[in-house]
Amino acid sequence: MFAAKVGLNKKMKLFISHMHGDHVLGIPGLLQTMSLLGRTERLSIFGPKGIRDFIDSFNRTVPYNLAFELETNEVKDGLVTREPEYDVYSAWGKHVIPCLSYAIVEKQRPGRFNAKMARRLGVPEGPLWKRLQMGQTVTTKGKTVNPKRIVGPPRQGSKIAYVSDTRPCKAIERLIKGADLLVSESTFDNSKKDKASEYGHSTAGEAANLACKAKVKRLALTHVSASYDDPTILLKQAKKLFRHTVLANDLLRIEVEPLEK
Numbered sequence: 001m002f003a004a005k006v007g008l009n010k011k012m013k014l015f016i017s018h019m020h021g022d023h024v025l026g027i028p029g030l031l032q033t034m035s036l037l038g039r040t041e042r043l044s045i046f047g048p049k050g051i052r053d054f055i056d057s058f059n060r061t062v063p064y065n066l067a068f069e070l071e072t073n074e075v076k077d078g079l080v081t082r083e084p085e086y087d088v089y090s091a092w093g094k095h096v097i098p099c100l101s102y103a104i105v106e107k108q109r110p111g112r113f114n115a116k117m118a119r120r121l122g123v124p125e126g127p128l129w130k131r132l133q134m135g136q137t138v139t140t141k142g143k144t145v146n147p148k149r150i151v152g153p154p155r156q157g158s159k160i161a162y163v164s165d166t167r168p169c170k171a172i173e174r175l176i177k178g179a180d181l182l183v184s185e186s187t188f189d190n191s192k193k194d195k196a197s198e199y200g201h202s203t204a205g206e207a208a209n210l211a212c213k214a215k216v217k218r219l220a221l222t223h224v225s226a227s228y229d230d231p232t233i234l235l236k237q238a239k240k241l242f243r244h245t246v247l248a249n250d251l252l253r254i255e256v257e258p259l260e261k
């Protein structure tokens with residue numbers, strides 16, 4: 001977060017997939033560091049049953065007065081939280097313990113604003129532009145301007161899905177349908193399918209197959225087993241089935257722009 005320069009005092013929601021150590025043990029340090037470095041904004045945490053107990057128990061046993069309010073929500077599959085700009089949904093995967101995957105679904109965005117045209121039609125920059133953007137007709141210097149001349153059609157929001165530890169399954173396929181970006185676990189390469197099955201994980205090929213079935217636009221592989229010195233074997237296997245695949249790494253930037261309709 002420091003390196004990405006995202007800031008620590010922003011509005012923030014934390015989504016936890018399941019109660020395995022590699023997915024929750026970073027939380028205590030994260031919260032205390034944010035507090036130490038001046039976070040004052042309330043933080044909401046969402047996760048499966050058990051997350052509240054976990055947060056409460058470390059706050060009790062490793063006492064530390066957080067400088068911000070903490071709100072913990074135990075959630076199930078379905079709609080998790082709503083914001084004016086986006087909704088977050090979840091679905092249960094098939095792991096060795098209950099595990100949620102998430103999808104962030106952006107709402108429709110206003111159309112593109114043609115500033116050049118606004119100026120040409122004599123609408124001065126300022127509150128009138130805002131009203132046009134909101135679809136209202138405005139009058140300036142006795143002239144009426146229809147927003148349709150200046151604001152394009154509404155743009156479809158984007159969808160980003162995060163698939164945590166799971167075997168491929170229908171519920172996850174439905175959750176991630178049509179996502180502009182799918183970030184998926186891909187713990188093992190294709191030769192370790194039995195192991196993936198035993199431990200409730202996916203292989204690179206299975207992640208790619210899921211991406212195809214759900215008709216997502218891009219796939220980023222993550223949660224690769226630390227036993228791979230060179231994880232490019234997973235990338236190769238996935239790309240054979242789904243071309244638009246990358247290996248995720250810290251600070252990787254992927255532009256997510258939905259296709260205009």
Ligand SMILES: [Zn+2]
Nearest residue numbers: 018020095165
């Ligand atoms: Zn796990």
Ligand SMILES: [Zn+2]
Nearest residue numbers: 020022023165
């Ligand atoms: Zn894991």
